[in-house]
Amino acid sequence: AIYQALYIEGRGALRRELTTALRTGRALRVPRARAKRGKSFLSAEVMIAARPAEANDRAVPGHWEGDLILGLGGVAIGTLVERTTRFTMLLHRSPMDEHKMIGAQVKNGPATAGHGADAVCDAIARTITGLPATLRKSLTWDQGAEMAQHARLRIQTGLPIYFADPHSPWQRPSNENTNGLLRQYFPKGTDFTRYALVDLDGVAKTLNERPRKTLGFKTPAEAMNELLLTASTGVATTG
Known part of the structure; x- marks a missing residue:
């Protein structure tokens, strides 16, 4: 209203x-009702309806949501948000040699979506494999073509990939909220080619050190550290 x-x-x-x-x-408002178009790389087995029920109530950590934030010229950075702790990791992508954007298309030029998908797949793999296996239970993404290599990503990382329904951002609420917060640091039209990995890590650190009411006013960093400690010792922590 x-x-x-x-x-x-x-x-x-x-x-x-x-x-x-x-x-x-x-x-301008974007109408919610739009024509639904299927993606050739999707099947019923990877849709959000097939995601384990434990991912829905946030009680079990290790389930992630991901997306891209587009900047100037279509160059993007990736975002990964853990559903239980709201811990955020940003994916840095160096611009491609021939094409400066994910899925860039030049009329009558070479197809570039495959290159974009490979770059996103590699960036996720580099970032997610640094986590313990107990914190790599699933990743939910939207139906963008940048995830066309999701099968290879699953093989590389052992991370099951699921896709939200078309035009259903509420199925990735933690990620959508985080992307909104990130726009304070990266407004529309930001030139992401100016930012190195250390810059993105600094912004992620700022978000992860921000107390959250939903976490009992702990920070995402504190909540994630508790999970990492539990994963390494096998002893649950309280506090």
């Missing part, structure tokens, strides 16, 4: 002074 009231003027557009105050900078 609040958004309906804000967007009602100007045929669905916010006044300019209100638009500048939005974290996302989105001046």
